[in-house]
Amino acid sequence: MAKRHIIIGGSDAGISAxxxxxxxxxxxxxxxxxxxxxxxFSICGIPFYFSREVSDWKTLAHxxxxxxxxxxxDIFPNHFVSHIDPDQKEIQANGHxxxxxxLLIGTGAKSIKxxxxxxxxxxxxxxxxxxxxxxxxxxxxxxxxxxxxxxGGGYIGIEMADSLRVRGLEVDLxxxxxxxxxxxxxxxxxxxxxxxxEQGVKVFTGTAxxxxxxxxxxxxxxxxxxxxxxxxxxLVVVGARPNSSLAMEAGVQxxxxxxxxxxxQMRTNISSIYAxxxxxxxxxxxxxxxxxxxxxxxxxxxxxxxxxNMAGQKATFKGAIGSQVLKIFNMVAGRTGIHDRDAAxxxxxxxxxxxxxWDHKVYYPGANKLYIRLTGNPESGKLLGAQIIxxxxxxxxxxxxxxxxxxxxxxxxxxxxxxxxxxxPPLSSPWDPVQMAAQEWLxxxxx
Amino acid sequence: MAKRHIIIGGSDAGISAxxxxxxxxxxxxxxxxxxxxxxxFSICGIPFYFSREVSDWKTLAHxxxxxxxxxxxDIFPNHFVSHIDPDQKEIQANGHxxxxxxLLIGTGAKSIKxxxxxxxxxxxxxxxxxxxxxxxxxxxxxxxxxxxxxxGGGYIGIEMADSLRVRGLEVDLxxxxxxxxxxxxxxxxxxxxxxxxEQGVKVFTGTAxxxxxxxxxxxxxxxxxxxxxxxxxxLVVVGARPNSSLAMEAGVQxxxxxxxxxxxQMRTNISSIYAxxxxxxxxxxxxxxxxxxxxxxxxxxxxxxxxxNMAGQKATFKGAIGSQVLKIFNMVAGRTGIHDRDAAxxxxxxxxxxxxxWDHKVYYPGANKLYIRLTGNPESGKLLGAQIIxxxxxxxxxxxxxxxxxxxxxxxxxxxxxxxxxxxPPLSSPWDPVQMAAQEWLxxxxx
Numbered sequence: 001m002a003k004r005h006i007i008i009g010g011s012d013a014g015i016s017a018x019x020x021x022x023x024x025x026x027x028x029x030x031x032x033x034x035x036x037x038x039x040x041f042s043i044c045g046i047p048f049y050f051s052r053e054v055s056d057w058k059t060l061a062h063x064x065x066x067x068x069x070x071x072x073x074d075i076f077p078n079h080f081v082s083h084i085d086p087d088q089k090e091i092q093a094n095g096h097x098x099x100x101x102x103l104l105i106g107t108g109a110k111s112i113k114x115x116x117x118x119x120x121x122x123x124x125x126x127x128x129x130x131x132x133x134x135x136x137x138x139x140x141x142x143x144x145x146x147x148x149x150x151x152g153g154g155y156i157g158i159e160m161a162d163s164l165r166v167r168g169l170e171v172d173l174x175x176x177x178x179x180x181x182x183x184x185x186x187x188x189x190x191x192x193x194x195x196x197x198e199q200g201v202k203v204f205t206g207t208a209x210x211x212x213x214x215x216x217x218x219x220x221x222x223x224x225x226x227x228x229x230x231x232x233x234x235l236v237v238v239g240a241r242p243n244s245s246l247a248m249e250a251g252v253q254x255x256x257x258x259x260x261x262x263x264x265q266m267r268t269n270i271s272s273i274y275a276x277x278x279x280x281x282x283x284x285x286x287x288x289x290x291x292x293x294x295x296x297x298x299x300x301x302x303x304x305x306x307x308x309n310m311a312g313q314k315a316t317f318k319g320a321i322g323s324q325v326l327k328i329f330n331m332v333a334g335r336t337g338i339h340d341r342d343a344a345x346x347x348x349x350x351x352x353x354x355x356x357x358w359d360h361k362v363y364y365p366g367a368n369k370l371y372i373r374l375t376g377n378p379e380s381g382k383l384l385g386a387q388i389i390x391x392x393x394x395x396x397x398x399x400x401x402x403x404x405x406x407x408x409x410x411x412x413x414x415x416x417x418x419x420x421x422x423x424x425p426p427l428s429s430p431w432d433p434v435q436m437a438a439q440e441w442l443x444x445x446x447x
Numbered sequence: 448m449a450k451r452h453i454i455i456g457g458s459d460a461g462i463s464a465x466x467x468x469x470x471x472x473x474x475x476x477x478x479x480x481x482x483x484x485x486x487x488f489s490i491c492g493i494p495f496y497f498s499r500e501v502s503d504w505k506t507l508a509h510x511x512x513x514x515x516x517x518x519x520x521d522i523f524p525n526h527f528v529s530h531i532d533p534d535q536k537e538i539q540a541n542g543h544x545x546x547x548x549x550l551l552i553g554t555g556a557k558s559i560k561x562x563x564x565x566x567x568x569x570x571x572x573x574x575x576x577x578x579x580x581x582x583x584x585x586x587x588x589x590x591x592x593x594x595x596x597x598x599g600g601g602y603i604g605i606e607m608a609d610s611l612r613v614r615g616l617e618v619d620l621x622x623x624x625x626x627x628x629x630x631x632x633x634x635x636x637x638x639x640x641x642x643x644x645e646q647g648v649k650v651f652t653g654t655a656x657x658x659x660x661x662x663x664x665x666x667x668x669x670x671x672x673x674x675x676x677x678x679x680x681x682l683v684v685v686g687a688r689p690n691s692s693l694a695m696e697a698g699v700q701x702x703x704x705x706x707x708x709x710x711x712q713m714r715t716n717i718s719s720i721y722a723x724x725x726x727x728x729x730x731x732x733x734x735x736x737x738x739x740x741x742x743x744x745x746x747x748x749x750x751x752x753x754x755x756n757m758a759g760q761k762a763t764f765k766g767a768i769g770s771q772v773l774k775i776f777n778m779v780a781g782r783t784g785i786h787d788r789d790a791a792x793x794x795x796x797x798x799x800x801x802x803x804x805w806d807h808k809v810y811y812p813g814a815n816k817l818y819i820r821l822t823g824n825p826e827s828g829k830l831l832g833a834q835i836i837x838x839x840x841x842x843x844x845x846x847x848x849x850x851x852x853x854x855x856x857x858x859x860x861x862x863x864x865x866x867x868x869x870x871x872p873p874l875s876s877p878w879d880p881v882q883m884a885a886q887e888w889l890x891x892x893x894x
Contacts, residue, residue, distance in 0.1 A: 012877060023890075045872045048811055059810040062877075297870045300877045304864070318865040325869035334869050363506040364495055397875060398845030401868045405852040408866060417751070418765040419855060421848045422772035422781050423744045425492045428844060430459060430509075430747045443470075 002027040005310055006091055006098060008081045008246070009106030010034035011043065012299035013277025013306070015062070017104045018073045020307025026072065028311065031100075033079045033093050038130040039065050044296050046133045047159040050140075051166035057134065084250035086270045102272050102310045105247050105260065106303060109240035109278035109294045114151075116236075118212025123219050124234045127156065140233065146170060147231040149221050151209050152238040153180030155326050158192060160235055161201045162328055172229050174204045174221075183324060184335050184387045185373055187354065191389055195331045240294055242279040255281055259292050264316045266306035274310060276302035285319025286337055286384065286407060287346055293320055323404040325397040332392055334400035337385030337407045339375055351378040355440040357433035359394035361425035368394050372437040374403075374413065378445045381412040386434075395427070399434050413438050414447065449474040452757055453538055453545060455528045455693070456553030457481035458490065459746035460724025460753070462509070464551045465520045467754025473519065475758065478547075480526045480540050485577040486512050491743055493580045494603070497587075498610035504581065531697035533717045549719050549757045552694050552707065553750060556687035556725035556741045561598075563683075565659025570666050571681045574603065587680060593617060594678040596668050598656050599685040600627030602773050605639060607682055608648045609775055618648045619676050621668075623685075625653045630771060631782050631834045632820055634801065638836055642778045687741055689726040702728055706739050711763045713753035721757060723749035732766025733784055733831065733854060734793055740767055770851040772844040779839050781847035784832030784854045786822055798825040802887040804880035806841035808872035815841050819884040821850075821860065825892045828859040833881075842874070846881050860885050861894065 005021055007014045010032050018030045032039065038061070045060040054060060065075055076093065083092040090099050111126035113119060123143070125136050139145065148164050150157045153175030161173045173180070173196065179189030180196075180203065193203045208224040218232035242259045244252075253261045253269040259281040262268055266276050277299035281290040298320045308315035325334035343350035352375040358367040368391040375385040386403040390396045406416060416438035423430050431439070452468055454461045457479050465477045479486065485508070492507040501507060512522055523540065530539040537546050558573035560566060570590070572583050586592065595611050597604045600622030608620045620627070620643065626636030627643075627650065640650045655671040665679035689706045691699075700708045700716040706728040713721050724746035728737040745767045755762035772781040790797035799822040805814040815838040822832040833850040837843045853863060863885035870877050878886070 042808060042810070042872060042877075044870070044877075045808060045810055048872060053812055054810045295870075296877045297868065301864065301867075318862075320867045323867045323869045325871050325874060327871055327873045332874070336867070336869070361489060361492060363489070363492055363501045365500055392873075393840075395842045395845040397869045397871070398842040398849060401866070401879070402845060402848050402852055404867055404869070405849055405856075409852075409856045417748065419848070420744065420748075420767045420770045420783070420851050422770045422783070422844045422851070423491070423742075424772050424774055424844070425489060425495060426774045426839075427772060427779070430489075430491075430743045432848070 002029065003101040004029045004099060005031070005102050005104070006100035007032040007104045007106060008091070009108055009277070010039035010075065011041070011106065011108055011277065012296050013106035013108070013303035014104065015040040015068065016300045016303025017106065017276060017307035017310065019071060020304045021311045022071050022073060024308065024311035024313060030072065031074045031076060031098060033076045033081050033091070035080050036129060036131050037077045039068060039075055039077060041130045043129065046127065046130070047163035049133060050137065050160065051163035053166070057130070060130070081246060084246060086250050086273060089272060102274065104306050104310065105252065105273060105275040105279060106277045107243040107246060107279045110243045111237070112239045112241055114236065114238060116209060116212060119236070121212055121214055121219060123232055124212055124236065126236050127160070128240065136233070136235070143232055145232040147172070148233040148235060149174065149229050149231040151234065151236045153177070153203070153205070154182065154237065154239065155324070156237040158196065158326060158328055160237065161196055162199070165199050165201055171201045172204065172231065173201055174207050174209050174223065174227070176206070176208050178206045180205060181333065183322070184333060185339055185352065188333060188371070188373065188387055188389050191371070192328055192331070192333055195328045199329050240278065242292070244279050247275065247279065255290070257292055265309045265314070266302050266317055267309065274306040276306045283317060283319040284321060286321050293322055295320070295324065297323070321404060321407055323400060325400060327392060330392050331389060332394070332396040333389045334396050335385070335387045336400050336404040337375065337383070339385050339387065343375065343384060348384065349377050349379050350375050350384055351445055353441040353444045355437050357436050358429070359390060359433065360427050361429055364426045366393065370394050370396065370433050372433060374437045374441045376413040376441055376445070381414060381447065383407055383411045383413045383416070399432070402434055413441050449476065450548040451476045451546060452478070452549050452551070453547035454479040454551045454553060455538070456555055456724070457486035457522065458488070458553065458555055458724065459743050460553035460555070460750035461551065462487040462515065463747045463750025464553065464723060464754035464757065466518060467751045468758045469518050469520060471755065471758035471760060477519065478521045478523060478545060480523045480528050480538070482527050483576060483578050484524045486515060486522055486524060488577045490576065493574065493577070494606035494610035496580060497584065497607065498613035500613070504577070507577070528693060531693060533697050533720060536719060549721065551753050551757065552699065552720060552722040552726060553724045554690040554693060554726045557690045558684070559686045559688055561683065561685055563656060563659060566683070568659055568661055568666060570679055571659055571683065573683050574607070575687065583680070583682070590679055592679040594619070595680040595682060596621065596676050596678040598681065598683045600624070600650070600652070601629065601684065601686065602771070603684040605643065605773060605775055607684065608643055609646070612646050612648055619651065619678065620648055621651045621654050621656050621670065621674070623653070623655050627652060628780065630769070631780060632786055632799065635780060635818070635820065635834055635836050638818070639775055639778070639780055642775045646776050687725065689739070691726050694722065694726065702737070704739055712756045712761070713749050713764060714756065721753040723753045730764060730766040731768060733768050740769055742767070742771065744770070768851060768854055770847060772847060774839060777839050778836060779841070779843040780836045781843050782832070782834045783847050783851040784822065784830070786832050786834065790822065790831060795831065796824050796826050797822050797831055798892055800888040800891045802884050804883050805876070806837060806880065807874050808876055811873045813840065817841050817843065817880050819880060821884045821888045823860040823888055823892070828861060828894065830854055830858045830860045830863070846879070849881055860888050
């Protein structure tokens with residue numbers, strides 16, 4: 001019998017669930033409610049519109065609304081869902097009531113807004129959604145912004161620093177921690193900083209922004225250690241938290257960080273309500289516990305799993321391990337699993353070795369250095385994590401993915417040497433660098 | 448107590464074993480005997496010297512003889528081992544006797560010489576070793592060779608066609624089978640052919656070379672279907688067979704194809720004699736049987752395993768699955784596992800789906816198409832093999848390696864969707880192409 005599915009949210013998790021339901025049960029009804037007008041946009045692509053490497057922002061859509069509707073999915077853009085009634089199985093949006101048999105909450109995350117004096121001044125923005133992108137972009141153009149200050153040296157901050165430099169702006173990047181790119185180890189964070197600085201970004205680490213105030217030439221930003229900067233645009237990108245208030249009001253269980261709890265089928269405590277994406281807690285299969293890990297890749301997977309289950313199949317989310325990659329000008333920095341600081345936090349013994357290799361046989365032209373940090377448990381020999389930095393030409397991302405696949409299969413570091421990986425001199429060496437890194441780690445721990 | 452190890456052969460298997468022994472037991476004596484003067488050369492790099500992408504052939508050495516000797520390994524170049532006495536534990540080389548406690552046979556493979564009339568004419572060569580490379584190279588220069596004919600459209604034939612075109616020669620490539628690059632499916636073989644033809648190589652498939660004869664302008668080659676070609680150089684690269692006669696004379700067991708049999712520690716039937724590399728049969732972990740798979744990557748692994756065991760540790764060879772990659776001008780073609788023809792041969796049910804994807808989000812500049820063929824068992828769902836062709840910029844090789852890692856972990860096709868792979872728009876998509884290919888395969892088999 002055909003079922004009625006409602007999806008709240010039209011980003012990665014929502015669309016993945018909707019498409020999967022229609023794939024399995026084409027006769028089911030799928031209604032998707034979006035708070036904004038931009039279904040299925042690739043928000044990871046936002047920096048590349050600012051840089052104008054992407055000239056038409058509409059191409060940032062993974063699929064157009066038309067394409068989605070052709071799949072039989074009804075889209076309700078600009079419909080803010082204000083209430084869920086789990087007993088009646090109804091939602092309220094824009095004053096109307098819609099009934100469902102099964103519901104997916106894919107409301108995503110919202111930017112963290114630190115309680116800084118001046119956060120509400122004109123020219124101060126957070127950035128997560130296409131609407132904000134368009135607003136900021138218009139602001140840059142209309143106000144002829146010459147200089148931007150970015151608060152936060154994580155992925156988005158770094159990508160935006162890259163992007164606005166390519167656009168021709170002066171850029172200051174301010175990070176509270178002692179290095180940017182905290183998901184990688186200090187040395188690699190410093191390498192990322194150096195790459196930004198080479199391209200003219202001014203990076204201030206160990207610096208707390210304390211106040212933003214209007215000034216004659218735009219905005220005056222001051223912080224710890226006498227930090228001062230004048231600019232016309234401030235981007236505050238210091239992280240995200242789950243957007244779960246709607247779920248909580250409906251009685252959906254959340255954890256202490258207000259992240260929605262689900263089982264491995266992505267079902268919440270209310271049996272007709274599923275949740276997926278940046279609003280849920282995610283099972284970390286290496287740490288064997290739930291963490292907050294808002295990533296588009298994970299949202300896609302969780303959405304697809306939820307969709308399969310909503311359509312009557314049984315699908316299980318197998319967990320994430322924090323695989324991420326970032327392009328910084330012509331540098332690529334990738335990571336998967338955990339590093340020593342994570343290991344210490346979770347009381348796991350860990351040892352990390354760093355080694356450098358050519359990305360292919362050095363006799364063949366165009367070889368670039370790869371820097372690999374492997375983290376393993378020196379007691380059990382287990383591979384715990386990996387970090388690689390290198391050139392955009394060095395297949396850094398997919399090398400991380402080999403290691404991610406190994407970690408998801410609970411490999412010991414030594415087992416990397418058993419992998420039958422491809423080789424030709426222009427692309428690798430007979431032992432791939434990820435295997436030579438394993439041999440280095442083993443030498444270092446005396447195995 | 449320090450042991451005496453003798454290694455016969457100074458290529459991938461031999462050097463890997465020697466280095467591993469010295470790493471584990473620095474006090475042991477390691478003597479390495481080479482039939483030629485080129486220890487530890489990267490024979491996979493040979494084509495790139497012909498093209499002059501590598502200008503100094505000496506850089507093709509993975510390590511110099513000095514580097515090797517610094518590790519405490521004694522090299523005996525130009526020492527042809529003529530006899531092994533397993534009872535006395537001695538070998539004979541250049542009229543002298545050397546004693547060992549443990550011996551490694553790493554004599555590699557030799558080129559197949561088809562019984563063609565004219566094989567011994569001046570200007571007709573096989574190509575496998577550095578000595579042959581230097582001889583052919585000198586011939587090209589001295590005879591001012593304008594046109595070469597390559598017999599055999601496998602990896603070496605294709606790389607040499609690429610290489611000699613880059614060098615500026617006219618090139619004919621003749622293949623007996625209906626497509627070149629038989630380790631990939633027909634369509635991909637044709638794509639490789641098209642790439643060669645775009646660059647001016649003339650490719651003749653389904654054609655048997657029948658005769659080579661001297662002619663006024665060099666060599667006259669004739670074959671089936673009226674094939675005729677005049678050239679100054681003929682390269683016969685139609686495969687290799689194990690170089691195992693020395694081993695056989697010593698009583699080492701071989702199989703019907705004269706490939707040396709070993710256990711998973713790379714030990715032969717004679718307990719003090721190990722063997723590794725292109726002279727041994729290799730365990731194929733997907734087919735769960737031994738096959739002949741002469742590859743540098745495998746030789747390195749087997750040599751390392753043999754070395755560990757010779758040095759008193761216990762190491763086990765986990766098997767290969769035929770992962771290979773090839774660069775053809777700006778195209779990369781990779782494969783791992785088995786394809787439908789292999790599956791039929793081994794009576795495994797199989798289904799292959801082909802699909803195409805952008806290598807990264809198409810809104811970001813520079814996206815290239817990836818063509819992926821996934822082979823799986825439609826009954827069990829198991830992933831059996833993968834083939835990818837794409838641009839040199841598309842991380843084809845390491846994408847194959849993700850799939851190789853999955854196959855070595857006995858993945859079902861569906862499990863590829865569980866992999867936590869990295870994503871940023873300039874480098875991939877939220878589902879990596881290897882995962883979208885899995886989703887296509889599943890749709891096609893109705894899962």
